[in-house]
Amino acid sequence: MLRPAHDASTAPPPWLGRACTRREDDALLRGQGRYLADLAPPGCLHAAFARSSMAHACIALANLAHLRAMPGVRLVLAGDDLQTLGHLAINPLFPNVRAFDTPALARGRVLCVGMPIVLVVADTAAQARDAAEALAVDYMALPACTMAEDALAAAALLDGWADNTAFTQRHQAGDLAQARAQAAAEVQLRIACPPVAPMALEPRGLLAHWQDRRLTVWTPLQSPHRARLELARVLGLAPEQVRTIAPDVGGAFGGKASLGPEEVALAACALQLDAPVRWVATREEDFLSAPQGRAGHIAAQAFFAADGALLGLQAELLYALGCRSTWSTPVPALNAARMLPGPYRCAAIDTVARGVVTNTAAVGIYRGAGRPEAALVMEGLMDAAARRLGLDPVAIRLRNAVPASAMPWTTPTGQRLDSGDYAGLLAAASLLCDLPALRAEQARRGAAGECVGIGINLYVEPCGTGWESARLTRWPDGRVTVASGSSTQGQGHATAFAQIAADALGLAPSAIDVVEGDSDLAPAGIGALASRSMAIGGSAVLRSAQALRALPGADQPVSVETVHTAQAEAWSAGCCIVLASVDRATGAVRTERAFWVDDAGTVVNPLLFAGQMHGGFAQGLGQALMERMHYDDQGQLLTGSLMDYAVPRADDLPELVYQSRPSTTDANPLGAKGVGESGAIAAPAALRGAVLDALAPLGVTHLDLPMTPASVWQAIQHATTGDTPC
Numbered sequence: 001m002l003r004p005a006h007d008a009s010t011a012p013p014p015w016l017g018r019a020c021t022r023r024e025d026d027a028l029l030r031g032q033g034r035y036l037a038d039l040a041p042p043g044c045l046h047a048a049f050a051r052s053s054m055a056h057a058c059i060a061l062a063n064l065a066h067l068r069a070m071p072g073v074r075l076v077l078a079g080d081d082l083q084t085l086g087h088l089a090i091n092p093l094f095p096n097v098r099a100f101d102t103p104a105l106a107r108g109r110v111l112c113v114g115m116p117i118v119l120v121v122a123d124t125a126a127q128a129r130d131a132a133e134a135l136a137v138d139y140m141a142l143p144a145c146t147m148a149e150d151a152l153a154a155a156a157l158l159d160g161w162a163d164n165t166a167f168t169q170r171h172q173a174g175d176l177a178q179a180r181a182q183a184a185a186e187v188q189l190r191i192a193c194p195p196v197a198p199m200a201l202e203p204r205g206l207l208a209h210w211q212d213r214r215l216t217v218w219t220p221l222q223s224p225h226r227a228r229l230e231l232a233r234v235l236g237l238a239p240e241q242v243r244t245i246a247p248d249v250g251g252a253f254g255g256k257a258s259l260g261p262e263e264v265a266l267a268a269c270a271l272q273l274d275a276p277v278r279w280v281a282t283r284e285e286d287f288l289s290a291p292q293g294r295a296g297h298i299a300a301q302a303f304f305a306a307d308g309a310l311l312g313l314q315a316e317l318l319y320a321l322g323c324r325s326t327w328s329t330p331v332p333a334l335n336a337a338r339m340l341p342g343p344y345r346c347a348a349i350d351t352v353a354r355g356v357v358t359n360t361a362a363v364g365i366y367r368g369a370g371r372p373e374a375a376l377v378m379e380g381l382m383d384a385a386a387r388r389l390g391l392d393p394v395a396i397r398l399r400n401a402v403p404a405s406a407m408p409w410t411t412p413t414g415q416r417l418d419s420g421d422y423a424g425l426l427a428a429a430s431l432l433c434d435l436p437a438l439r440a441e442q443a444r445r446g447a448a449g450e451c452v453g454i455g456i457n458l459y460v461e462p463c464g465t466g467w468e469s470a471r472l473t474r475w476p477d478g479r480v481t482v483a484s485g486s487s488t489q490g491q492g493h494a495t496a497f498a499q500i501a502a503d504a505l506g507l508a509p510s511a512i513d514v515v516e517g518d519s520d521l522a523p524a525g526i527g528a529l530a531s532r533s534m535a536i537g538g539s540a541v542l543r544s545a546q547a548l549r550a551l552p553g554a555d556q557p558v559s560v561e562t563v564h565t566a567q568a569e570a571w572s573a574g575c576c577i578v579l580a581s582v583d584r585a586t587g588a589v590r591t592e593r594a595f596w597v598d599d600a601g602t603v604v605n606p607l608l609f610a611g612q613m614h615g616g617f618a619q620g621l622g623q624a625l626m627e628r629m630h631y632d633d634q635g636q637l638l639t640g641s642l643m644d645y646a647v648p649r650a651d652d653l654p655e656l657v658y659q660s661r662p663s664t665t666d667a668n669p670l671g672a673k674g675v676g677e678s679g680a681i682a683a684p685a686a687l688r689g690a691v692l693d694a695l696a697p698l699g700v701t702h703l704d705l706p707m708t709p710a711s712v713w714q715a716i717q718h719a720t721t722g723d724t725p726c
Contacts, residue, residue, distance in 0.1 A: 039207050056110065085104055096167055149297070169333075185306075193705055200250060217242065224517055293366020455687055470540035491676065
């Protein structure tokens, strides 16, 4: 369990590796945080969206004039009013990726339940909501596809497209036919990872004010600098005419990584008003329309020699993308495909990754972004091969793990694993949990009639590429201000960046102020994405601090600005071992204990490290056991509130025993790797392995996620009685 660390901020240097208490927490715990909903400038107007109640239909709007005449209404915009806007961009990570070009407000056709149709601005939030709810829409239903498999064979959903495929990428290496011919065992796996909600504590929102020919936008996005450039481009403004500010943010997890149609429509609306205008989404709106995560279906087969050596791997990855793109739409499929075969050696590989348009909300990045799916595939195949060949699950992993002596290692998909001791992580995790004793307990409880299993997940995690910036200013009184191009949503960047700068400058962290998330006050940057903040953003702070220390003192402020481009991608790794039990009568899974060893390179602050591990593990457990966005055949969302969508509670989480086992990396000067997404990668595969291990004596060999009591109970009934699950 997480134990509070002492405040190390008054201890002598060095500061790296110290568990300094988070400087951000005092104001937040006192209720002094300033979130978007707390920002209401004088004269602020309020916005609300009328949204589609159908998944796919032609529409006609019948009473816009009535809405405009309602009390307090200042402005009503429909799709035709915004048709001159540019379209949001998509990251062209695949050579043939197609941009969706979905309008900010629906024009003649809606593409999912919750798609914004009309924007209403009024004097009060209640007046805006009343007017939005009064919109009359005539619908002519069209066929809807919410599943990727159905969309592959369906007519094109987007105008100008011949089919629904947004991208396809294939990677081949080695001789797969030879691997198949030489194999002593062939194992197959099909696994579905349904869409999940990012479920940030704070919903989305935006506050915009057009004043003196400059647009100021407050937004809780993970990449405010990129949002500035995108808004300028879409609105036809010069970049210097747009300022973006990220105030305190109550979580993001990928769901706030990109601008959406609501933000674009609201910014365009602000250009027509002489007052600030604010939209804060309700929880229901976020369920309906916020970007979702996962939504990947993977079919894989692997070929193993008699001694357990992995000879070849074939995989097809199919991702549902929703009806509009985010900037990061291709990322989950890209990551899942490029991460195969994970931490293991494999000479022959053939992977195909596809993304298809569906009549659902957008699907983008979510904590882990493709990494959990890759781990689920590889660990599932390892366990299946161990059972088929009669090998120990630890032994087969050790047989195939890339040795530390081979680092850096180039995988068959062309990825450079910079450093790591995967066998050492597995051995350390086995020691941490006392695996022989854990297996003895499993055998004892199994003999007494319990269903108890042990799951192992040996994983890797890519931690981002590209650049980040930092500007350090030393003031005449000796204090230093760190302005970072990154942004924060609760990770504790101000604490960590202050430690990095203090260590390099020979100061105390209390002498360092940190500014981020404001395009006027901080240099441009990419933002907090892909577990890159410490590895790349922290390295930018370090390099600027080193340069500043070399400059003499002065009576005037002295500044150094650095743009750090990662010379390589750092790869984290870890091993998680879980003990879980299953109630045979109800199918309920209880995660009893979890043991976890992680390699995140240089750990700047162990307290922040622990918080990221615990938070990520909770979200990974949620995906594994309970979270799923479920649509019916008509595209209606059935999990549109917290009455229907389950998220983990404190009593769902196990005792988590963990340790850091870092390896050095040359990928960045700080030597850091990512940890923010590790828990979301570690938990699902370890939990699935534990549950299947618990149910193996009953003949259960497959479970999709989430492993709810109902789905587990049905699998037990099918295995033991032959009854087909309902």
